[in-house]
Amino acid sequence: MTVEQARFRYLLLLGLRWFPVGLMIPVMMLLPLERGLTIAQVGAVAAIQGITVLFLELPTGGLSDAVGRRPVLLIAGVVNLVSLGIWTVADSVGLFAVVYLLQGVYRALDSGPLEAWYVDHALAADPKADIEGGLSRSGVVLGLSIAGAALVSGGLVWLGPVGPVSALTVPVMVALVLSLIATVAVALLMREERPARGLVALAASVKGVPAAIGGALSLVRRSRVVFALIMVELFWSFGMVTFEKLMPVRLSEVMSDSDAAGALLGPVNSVAWAASAAGAALVPLLARRLGPGWTGFTLKIVQALTIAGMGLLAGPVGVIGAFLLCYAVHGAANPVHAGLLHRQAEGEYRASLLSLNSMVGQPGFAVGAIVLTFVAAQAGTPAAIVTGAIVLGAAAPLYLVKPKVEFREHSQSGISGSLAL
DSSP states (O other), X not given: OOHHHXXXXXHHHHHXXXXXXXXXXXXXXXXXXXXXXXXXXXXXXXXXXXXXXXXXXXXXXXXXXXXXXXXXHHHHHHHHHHHHHHHTTXXXXXXXXXXXXXXXXXXXXXXSHHHHHHHHHHHHHOTTOOHHHHHHHHHHHHHHHHHHHHHHHHHHHHHOOXXXXXXXXXXXXXXXXXXXXXXXXXXXHOOXXXXXXXXXXXXXXXXXXXXXXXXXXXXXXXXXXXXXXXXXXXHHHHHHHIIIIIHHHHHHHHHTOXXXXXXXXXXXXHXXXXXXXXXXXXXXXXXXXXXXXXXXXXXXXXXXXXXXXXXXXOHHHHHHHHHHXXXXXXXXXXXXXXXXXXTTSOGGGHXXXXXXXXXXXXXXXXXXXXXXXXXXXXXXXXXXXXXXXXXXXTTGGGGGOOOSOEEEEEOTTSOEEEEEO
């Protein structure tokens, strides 16, 4: 498989994976409310997903490294289909709790294997392959998929109910069908060279999960660069609370009308994801001019400034403008961070390291939500947003950490590469 073929399949599968998510975003909160849950109950069952991801993220990453990317993604696809199937009929706290539990399992299984598969195959075809370029394209595809799907979802709801199916349920049913197509596409398009087959080979692979997890943790202990990148994710996730949770509150404050602010949030979020895609498209240009490390540093500083603008600028135009700029920078920063992380990991531990990076984001976001909402209650939303901006910006210098030494280590795929310590 050539680099171009691996990149095309990766981007196609990525788009198919995220389009159903975009369909769900506009109705995710409203549908449980329509079926009788209170806001507090929705928040409680939604928390189950985050807790599940936190505990399963690293073990499932190790499973991907031990068993293979394709089998794990196929299992994830089946879990997602069961979850969406229950979602179409759920009408109680218990059923929605099961939905979010399964969604947590799905997200943990799905986190990392597809990206790791692409990088493995691209580097196998060409050790000097432009990984950052491919990852930046993935940011474009992801952003456009969610933005387009969110608009489609709004249109489906606007068209009204279809027979006995309520308008808010229609996007869920469409997402179920498209998720089935995405799972079939994974089965058809992903190829892996796994010489050992059968139950004995499966048992041996599963036994390798702890070793894969240990390998990822060992990289963090031995490599100051990997440790710095993991800490970036921690600070970054803390700061993300500002534009994911506090921005709607800030917008309603400056508009003095929560209903009007709510009406604006749908199209604004769609435009924000498009801005994220545009930002991701600029990554190759920035990386060539500044280098990946300085690009990451610059983007973190700029993103912190845009977040501060959300808290300090007056009027809806200022808040929304800063929010859109923040998402554009966010979209550019994601592939830069992922590219730097990939270049520190050998193929056999790649998915485990990605899962570890993702896992760190869970407590980072949770702590940020607790701390920043407390600050908002005590000192006001602008103060909380600026605090989040400072924490996020503090991560910028970590992108400039240099390795002490470099050594070469044999990977599972037979490719030798340098690991920075």
